[in-house]
Amino acid sequence: MQVRFAGIGGQGVVLAGIILGEAAAIEGLNVTQTQDYSSASRGGHSIADVIVSREPIYDLIVTEADVLVALHQLGYDTVKDSLRKDGTLIVDTDLVKPDREYTGAPFTRLAEESTGTSLTVNMVALGYLIAKMGIVKRESAVEAIRRRVPKGTEEINIRAFNVGFEEGSG
Amino acid sequence: MRYPFVTGGSDFIQGDEAIARAAIMAGCRFYAGYPITPASEIFEAMALYLPLVDGVSIQMEDEIGSIAAIIGASWAGAKAMTATSGPGFSLMQENLGYAVMTETPIVVVNMQRGGPSTGQPTLPAQGDMMQAIWGTHGDHMLIVLVPSTVQEAFDFTVRAFNLAEKYRTPVVVLGDAEIAHMRERVNIPKPEEIKVVNRKLPRTPEEERMPFGDPDGDGVPPMPIFGRGYRTYVTGLTHDESGHPKTVDREIHERLIKRIFRKILDNKADIISYHEYELEDAEVAIVATGIVSRSAMRAVKMLRERGVKVGLLKLDTIWPFDFDMIKKLAERVHRIYVPEMNLGQLYHLVKEGAEGLAEVTLIDKIGGEVHTPGEIVKRIERGERR
Numbered sequence: 001m002q003v004r005f006a007g008i009g010g011q012g013v014v015l016a017g018i019i020l021g022e023a024a025a026i027e028g029l030n031v032t033q034t035q036d037y038s039s040a041s042r043g044g045h046s047i048a049d050v051i052v053s054r055e056p057i058y059d060l061i062v063t064e065a066d067v068l069v070a071l072h073q074l075g076y077d078t079v080k081d082s083l084r085k086d087g088t089l090i091v092d093t094d095l096v097k098p099d100r101e102y103t104g105a106p107f108t109r110l111a112e113e114s115t116g117t118s119l120t121v122n123m124v125a126l127g128y129l130i131a132k133m134g135i136v137k138r139e140s141a142v143e144a145i146r147r148r149v150p151k152g153t154e155e156i157n158i159r160a161f162n163v164g165f166e167e168g169s170g
Numbered sequence: 171m172r173y174p175f176v177t178g179g180s181d182f183i184q185g186d187e188a189i190a191r192a193a194i195m196a197g198c199r200f201y202a203g204y205p206i207t208p209a210s211e212i213f214e215a216m217a218l219y220l221p222l223v224d225g226v227s228i229q230m231e232d233e234i235g236s237i238a239a240i241i242g243a244s245w246a247g248a249k250a251m252t253a254t255s256g257p258g259f260s261l262m263q264e265n266l267g268y269a270v271m272t273e274t275p276i277v278v279v280n281m282q283r284g285g286p287s288t289g290q291p292t293l294p295a296q297g298d299m300m301q302a303i304w305g306t307h308g309d310h311m312l313i314v315l316v317p318s319t320v321q322e323a324f325d326f327t328v329r330a331f332n333l334a335e336k337y338r339t340p341v342v343v344l345g346d347a348e349i350a351h352m353r354e355r356v357n358i359p360k361p362e363e364i365k366v367v368n369r370k371l372p373r374t375p376e377e378e379r380m381p382f383g384d385p386d387g388d389g390v391p392p393m394p395i396f397g398r399g400y401r402t403y404v405t406g407l408t409h410d411e412s413g414h415p416k417t418v419d420r421e422i423h424e425r426l427i428k429r430i431f432r433k434i435l436d437n438k439a440d441i442i443s444y445h446e447y448e449l450e451d452a453e454v455a456i457v458a459t460g461i462v463s464r465s466a467m468r469a470v471k472m473l474r475e476r477g478v479k480v481g482l483l484k485l486d487t488i489w490p491f492d493f494d495m496i497k498k499l500a501e502r503v504h505r506i507y508v509p510e511m512n513l514g515q516l517y518h519l520v521k522e523g524a525e526g527l528a529e530v531t532l533i534d535k536i537g538g539e540v541h542t543p544g545e546i547v548k549r550i551e552r553g554e555r556r
Contacts, residue, residue, distance in 0.1 A: 018182075018353060021182055021353055022182045024355075025180060025181070025355040026182075028180070028355075029355070030354075031355050032352060032353070032354050033352060033353040034348070034352045034353075057354075058465065058467045058471075058543070059464070059465075059468060060348060060352065060461070060464060060465070060540050061542075063542055063544065
């Protein structure tokens with residue numbers, strides 16, 4: 001399973017990739033996580049790749065994504081060609097105007113409404129992704145969030161994750 | 171010993187972090203470094219962990235000072251490491267030769283990025299392979315290990331310390347920016363599951379007086395440790411068995427340098443490590459090392475599905491180099507492809523080994539991206555259609 005997150009700097013795209021990877025590792029799956037970002041600290045494109053498999057992983061970057069999670073038009077435009085023809089496109093429906101079939105929700109708006117900050121948009125999108133696609137168990141993702149987010153922000157991030165998960169379960 | 175990280179289990183970590191943890195489990199208690207992308211996370215982890223295991227981590231004024239400090243620490247009895255990337259590795263070359271000449275066990279990690287000069291700080295490359303082997307001046311011999319996964323970054327770092335101690339030599343771990351920063355699930359053994367080798371110490375007063383002698387006939391002299399009652403002379407000048415300079419005696423120079431070569435080359439079977447995949451019936455071979463060997467492995471699977479009889483020889487060590495093994499491979503296949511992230515370095519070693527028995531074709535790539543499996547497949551399909 002190849003998952004690619006695409007957005008812009010500041011949206012926490014890489015952290016979403018790390019947390020999905022950690023959750024897969026918790027379940028004993030083989031997992032490789034890489035990232036690509038432009039040198040701009042904010043505003044440039046930001047890509048995180050996660051490859052999960054029961055077999056040894058030879059790939060480094062996602063070349064044929066099974067799932068593309070796009071949080072911003074710039075990220076989407078940069079990597080949309082890497083999504084397989086029959087792959088799943090998940091987008092922030094307020095910020096990305098896709099030119100193909102997609103699913104998604106207004107992740108940034110949901111983050112602001114539920115946690116008072118758009119900073120948790122990555123967790124909303126992660127929750128939505130895991131509800132829609134499986135990949136890892138919900139409990140593993142929550143455990144991975146606890147391990148990886150800055151101390152003191154665990155609860156707000158898990159709340160955002162749950163909002164996304166409920167949205168994706170509908 | 172309690173380690174400040176998980177042992178006897180798996181963790182999801184970057185290659186740099188894996189190298190730091192492996193070093194500590196192999197017994198490293200001294201780190202000196204100067205921060206540089208993409209090796210800085212090794213320094214960060216050593217700075218965090220070493221004080222918790224009674225070790226020392228120190229930031230030096232530059233990379234010249236860093237390698238000098240670990241050479242000194244090694245003579246004081248500590249297993250010692252430094253880590254850097256291309257520009258810093260260039261600065262370390264003189265003292266890398268000093269470590270060869272003084273037969274000092276040290277581990278030098280170079281996480282390759284695009285060069286020359288400051289080049290592409292955040293992007294991977296394999297442009298330092300010849301530098302790792304031949305970067306310092308004069309006839310010299312050392313060991314170079316090249317990991318291709320985060321697990322290998324861990325395993326090869328442990329092995330680097332053991333080889334350094336066993337053969338009293340500097341060992342280079344040659345990673346790249348991709349291995350440095352990617353995260354993978356890594357199995358970290360229990361401490362008792364890790365084989366740790368320690369250097370030979372002088373056993374007799376005669377051996378104490380001869381820190382560059384060869385009492386066991388294996389070319390590896392017992393190494394006295396400063397502060398334990400020995401009086402030892404250490405110099406980069408050509409020296410006799412007692413360590414004192416003898417700079418104009420042709421025989422002494424030849425004996426010293428040839429012993430330094432022999433202690434490594436006579437033990438190639440112990441030092442050289444490689445893996446073969448699908449080579450049994452192969453008509454075409456790929457020889458690759460490090461990060462690119464992963465794409466090559468995937469390319470072998472893709473080509474096999476299309477009926478191309480291709481296999482992979484993955485090199486874990488690139489120096490010393492097994493030219494005979496390449497010759498045997500060249501006798502069995504008609505073409506050898508060498509994908510590497512430079513404009514041709516490993517290619518020349520493979521070509522020398524093949525002795526014209528098989529055609530050797532370079533698949534070069536620079537600019538900061540690892541070859542995709544598809545790129546390797548395309549080049550081989552095009553090459554085999556001719």
